[in-house]
Amino acid sequence: MLQRPDHWIVHGNLGLHGKDHPIAIEATLKDGHYRGSATLKQTDFGITPVTVAGGTVKVKDEVKIEFEIALTK
Numbered sequence: 001m002l003q004r005p006d007h008w009i010v011h012g013n014l015g016l017h018g019k020d021h022p023i024a025i026e027a028t029l030k031d032g033h034y035r036g037s038a039t040l041k042q043t044d045f046g047i048t049p050v051t052v053a054g055g056t057v058k059v060k061d062e063v064k065i066e067f068e069i070a071l072t073k
Contacts, residue, residue: 006030016045034069 006029014023021044027036041061042049049059 010036014040016040017047019045021045032071034071035067037064037066039064 008027010025010027012023012025013020021040023038023040025036025038027034039062042063043061049061051058
């Protein structure tokens, strides 16, 4: 992966639904805003993906989380 001074891979643990798992988040800084995303599996945290219509329609196990943090003075 190309390394730039405004791009990071942040490693840590995420606690969700009573379970902790390691996670890596990609983050960038542009115009005073930190933006990033991570993908996780619901089942890794003991969450059963939602089903609709008696199980004929299912939600994917993987969920992408995106964030934006604005710096203020």
